[in-house]
Amino acid sequence: MPKRTFKIIYRVSWVDTDAAGVVHFSNYFRFFEKAEEEFYQHLGFSFATSEVTKDLWFPRVEAFSQYKRPAKYNDLLEIELTVEEVKEKTVKYGFSIFKKETSELLASGYLVIVAADKKLGKATRIPKEIVEKLKPYTK
Amino acid sequence: MPKRTFKIIYRVSWVDTDAAGVVHFSNYFRFFEKAEEEFYQHLGFSFATSEVTKDLWFPRVEAFSQYKRPAKYNDLLEIELTVEEVKEKTVKYGFSIFKKETSELLASGYLVIVAADKKLGKATRIPKEIVEKLKPYTK
Amino acid sequence: MPKRTFKIIYRVSWVDTDAAGVVHFSNYFRFFEKAEEEFYQHLGFSFATSEVTKDLWFPRVEAFSQYKRPAKYNDLLEIELTVEEVKEKTVKYGFSIFKKETSELLASGYLVIVAADKKLGKATRIPKEIVEKLKPYTK
Amino acid sequence: MPKRTFKIIYRVSWVDTDAAGVVHFSNYFRFFEKAEEEFYQHLGFSFATSEVTKDLWFPRVEAFSQYKRPAKYNDLLEIELTVEEVKEKTVKYGFSIFKKETSELLASGYLVIVAADKKLGKATRIPKEIVEKLKPYTK
Numbered sequence: 304m305p306k307r308t309f310k311i312i313y314r315v316s317w318v319d320t321d322a323a324g325v326v327h328f329s330n331y332f333r334f335f336e337k338a339e340e341e342f343y344q345h346l347g348f349s350f351a352t353s354e355v356t357k358d359l360w361f362p363r364v365e366a367f368s369q370y371k372r373p374a375k376y377n378d379l380l381e382i383e384l385t386v387e388e389v390k391e392k393t394v395k396y397g398f399s400i401f402k403k404e405t406s407e408l409l410a411s412g413y414l415v416i417v418a419a420d421k422k423l424g425k426a427t428r429i430p431k432e433i434v435e436k437l438k439p440y441t442k
Numbered sequence: 443m444p445k446r447t448f449k450i451i452y453r454v455s456w457v458d459t460d461a462a463g464v465v466h467f468s469n470y471f472r473f474f475e476k477a478e479e480e481f482y483q484h485l486g487f488s489f490a491t492s493e494v495t496k497d498l499w500f501p502r503v504e505a506f507s508q509y510k511r512p513a514k515y516n517d518l519l520e521i522e523l524t525v526e527e528v529k530e531k532t533v534k535y536g537f538s539i540f541k542k543e544t545s546e547l548l549a550s551g552y553l554v555i556v557a558a559d560k561k562l563g564k565a566t567r568i569p570k571e572i573v574e575k576l577k578p579y580t581k
Numbered sequence: 582m583p584k585r586t587f588k589i590i591y592r593v594s595w596v597d598t599d600a601a602g603v604v605h606f607s608n609y610f611r612f613f614e615k616a617e618e619e620f621y622q623h624l625g626f627s628f629a630t631s632e633v634t635k636d637l638w639f640p641r642v643e644a645f646s647q648y649k650r651p652a653k654y655n656d657l658l659e660i661e662l663t664v665e666e667v668k669e670k671t672v673k674y675g676f677s678i679f680k681k682e683t684s685e686l687l688a689s690g691y692l693v694i695v696a697a698d699k700k701l702g703k704a705t706r707i708p709k710e711i712v713e714k715l716k717p718y719t720k
Numbered sequence: 721m722p723k724r725t726f727k728i729i730y731r732v733s734w735v736d737t738d739a740a741g742v743v744h745f746s747n748y749f750r751f752f753e754k755a756e757e758e759f760y761q762h763l764g765f766s767f768a769t770s771e772v773t774k775d776l777w778f779p780r781v782e783a784f785s786q787y788k789r790p791a792k793y794n795d796l797l798e799i800e801l802t803v804e805e806v807k808e809k810t811v812k813y814g815f816s817i818f819k820k821e822t823s824e825l826l827a828s829g830y831l832v833i834v835a836a837d838k839k840l841g842k843a844t845r846i847p848k849e850i851v852e853k854l855k856p857y858t859k
Contacts, residue, residue, distance in 0.1 A: 316618060318466050318611050322459035322515050328780040329457060329753070332746040333596050340594060340655075349655045363745040366829075367784045376461050377618075377627045455757060457750050467641040468610040472735050475607070479733060479794075488794045502606040505690075506645045516757075516766045551644075596744050600737035600793050607735060654739050 307440045309342045309384045312403065315374050325373035331410045332366055335398040338382040339414065342396075346436040355432045360419045364393065368412030372402070379403040386440040392426045393417045394437065446579045448481045448523045451542065454513050464512035470549045471505055474537040477521040478553065481535075485575040494571045499558045503532065507551030511541070518542040525579040531565045532556045533576065585718045587620045587662045590681065593652055603651035609688045610644055613676040616660040617692065620674075624714040633710045638697045642671065646690030650680070657681040664718040670704045671695045672715065724857045726759045726801045729820065732791050742790035748827050749783055752815040755799040756831065759813075763853040772849045777836045781810065785829030789819070796820040803857040809843045810834045811854065 313334060321327040343349055348356060374380060381403045387395040399411040420427040452473060460466040482488055487495060513519060520542045526534040538550040559566040591612060599605040621627055626634060652658060659681045665673040677689040698705040730751060738744040760766055765773060791797060798820045804812040816828040837844040 314618075314622075316611070316615055317460055318468060318614060320461035321456055322461070322463045323777050323779065324461045325779070327457050328783055329746050329749040332749065332783075333594070336596065336746070337594055341592075344592075344655075360740050362740065362742070362790070363787055365784075365786050366745055366749075367782075369782050370780055373779070377622075453758075453761075455750070455754055457753060462638050462640065464640070467644055468607050468614070471607040471610065471644075472733070475735060476733055479731075483731075483794075499601050501601065501603075501651070502648055504645075504647050505606055505610075506643075508643050509641055512640070516761075595738055596746060598739035599734055600739070600741045602739045605735050 306385045306442070309338070309345060309440070311338050311341045311382050311384075313337060313380045313382055315376055315378045315380060317376055319374075320376050323373075325375055328368070328370060331368050331370070331374075331400060331412070332414075334380065334382050334400060335366075335368070335384075335396070335412060335414055338384045338398060339396060339416075342384050346433075348433070348436075355430050358421050359427070359430070360421055361416045362419055363414050364417050365415040366412070368398075368410055370410050372407055372409045374400070374402065374409050380409070386437050387413060389429070389434060389437050389441055391428055394429065445524045445581075448477070448484060448579070450477050450480045450521050450523075452476060452519045452521055454515055454517045454519060456515055458513075459515050462512075464514055467507070467509060470507050470509070470513075470539060470551070471553075473519065473521050473539060474505075474507070474523075474535070474551060474553055477523045477537060478535055478555075481523050485572075487572070487575075494569050497560050498566070498569070499560055500555045501558055502553050503556050504554040505551070507537075507549055509549050511546055511548045513539070513541065513548050519548070525576050526552060528568070528573060528576050528580055530567055533568065584663045584720075587616070587623060587718070589616050589619045589660050589662075591615060591658045591660055593654055593656045593658060595654055597652075598654050601651075603653055606646070606648060609646050609648070609652075609678060609690070610692075612658065612660050612678060613644075613646070613662075613674070613690060613692055616662045616676060617674060617694075620662050624711075626711070626714075633708050636699050637705070637708070638699055639694045640697055641692050642695050643693040644690070646676075646688055648688050650685055650687050652678070652680065652687050658687070664715050665691060667707070667712060667715050667719055669706055672707065723802045723859070726755070726762060726857070728755050728758045728799050728801075730754060730797045730799055732793055732795045732797060734793055736791075737793050740790075742792055745785070745787060748785050748787070748791075748817060748829070749831075751797065751799050751817060752783075752785070752801075752813070752829060752831055755801045755815060756813055756833075759801050763850075765850070765853075772847050775838050776844070776847070777838055778833045779836055780831050781834050782832040783829070785815075785827055787827050789824055789826045791817070791819065791826050797826070803854050804830060806846070806851060806854050806858055808845055811846065 381401040385397040418429045520540040524536040557568045659679040663675040798818040800816045802814040804814045835846045
């Protein structure tokens with residue numbers, strides 16, 4: 304059974320491109336994170352402003368991307384997020400970016416994030432409320 | 443008598459460019475700020491980490507740029523800062539960006555910054571120590 | 582009579598912010614441009630990919646912004662575009678950014694853009710088709 | 721025997737940071753690329769403007785980073801580049817980012833780049849002149 308996914312649509316801006324006429328490779332990581340942000344929004348919280356997350360940061364500990372085909376200015380992208388793995392203190396999200404018009408896969412990758420206590424500055428458990436909300440996406 | 447100026451050298455990175463093959467207009471403001479940051483460094487403090495500035499932010503209240511000629515990837519830029527005006531709570535910096543190889547003026551503009559108390563979240567006097575350090579540049 | 586305006590909604594991303602906890606001042610220019618891009622989309626063309634614009638760039642010749650109140654992570658912004666002035670070769674767009682929840686004005690400014698012939702690399706007339714489409718917004 | 725490395729120094733700018741008060745994870749990829757750009761400069765060419773590379777792009781096919789400790793505003797970073805592997809059409813560069821003051825490792829990762837013919841839009845051999853220049857770094 305395929306995993307339950309979360310998707311957003313994003314239109315490439317001029318500032319996202321570089322002199323090769325395509326989206327700069329670093330910006331795909333920003334697109335990944337934008338999907339993550341909207342995913343939290345969709346789940347009903349925000350990683351800086353919600354009661355449950357207000358004492359936490361969610362720094363990234365690993366980031367990876369593979370590039371298949373370039374995205375260009377004005378392309379409509381479909382950014383798909385999957386929850387790859389939930390551990391006590393970390394979550395691994397997978398991402399795939401498709402060109403909406405043609406359904407071509409442009410890039411895929413992942414982010415591993417860790418829950419960190421703002422005051423102690425060290426890794427901590429992901430709050431239960433969040434783990435619960437991620438569950439429907441983990442199988 | 444010409445004003446005393448402060449200059450930095452910056453080489454244009456690939457990520458600074460856009461699909462027109464030139465530096466994206468928003469990045470000139472980042473170049474302005476980089477000159478400002480190195481200016482503070484040169485004066486012997488840093489606007490977030492020094493004793494005298496640790497309770498302050500320096501938000502920008504106005505930003506302006508005019509674009510004459512495009513900067514391209516790998517161009518060596520000379521970014522010149524002048525102190526245009528020091529008031530009780532604000533400083534206006536002027537900037538000119540030249541292509542080093544040819545001395546052509548590529549862009550010029552200004553930033554108006556205000557001293558803001560981090561806790562009160564409102565405008566405050568610029569610390570005397572900073573005003574003193576700016577003086578040699580104001581005439 | 583108030584001018585006819587065009588509006589987009591944008592949610593502030595984490596990457597838009599800086600260590601002061603607010604949107605970096607340079608990013609407001611990127612928000613302005615995003616509204617401009619979606620405006621063209623709304624008018625039925627795109628400034629790099631449409632038949633009528635394919636031989637043109639639209640470099641910016643002036644950019645200005647005033648900052649009133651900071652935008653923060655996850656804020657929903659309303660970015661309003663007005664057509665301030667259409668000349669033979671240039672267009673001046675005005676922008677106002679509001680916090681949607683409170684209708685507070687956060688920033689306002691303008692961009693002056695020029696039509697430029699890609700091959701000749703110099704200013705040229707704005708195509709009639711575009712001027713026609715801008716007309717309903719200019720009075 | 722340790723590999724021959726290439727190093728640059730970079731001071732973290734305000735715009736590199738995010739609301740957590742640390743460098744945004746996507747910017748480490750930009751720091752990697754900046755080291756790569758200065759490496760080419762050091763080798764005597766530039767990947768867009770030199771005779772030997774003028775018909776080529778060097779798109780990235782893979783990007784990875786691991787984050788150990790956060791970099792902050794004004795930190796002086798040492799970015800170290802190593803040539804991990806040179807194949808017919810691709811090069812893998814390794815990167816390590818240290819905080820200069822303490823020699824702490826902040827992040828490490830890699831970029832795999834491919835030579836691509838601008839006109840054909842497909843992978844091609846890396847020019848011999850470049851392979852030759854990379855050799856002293858590959859053992």
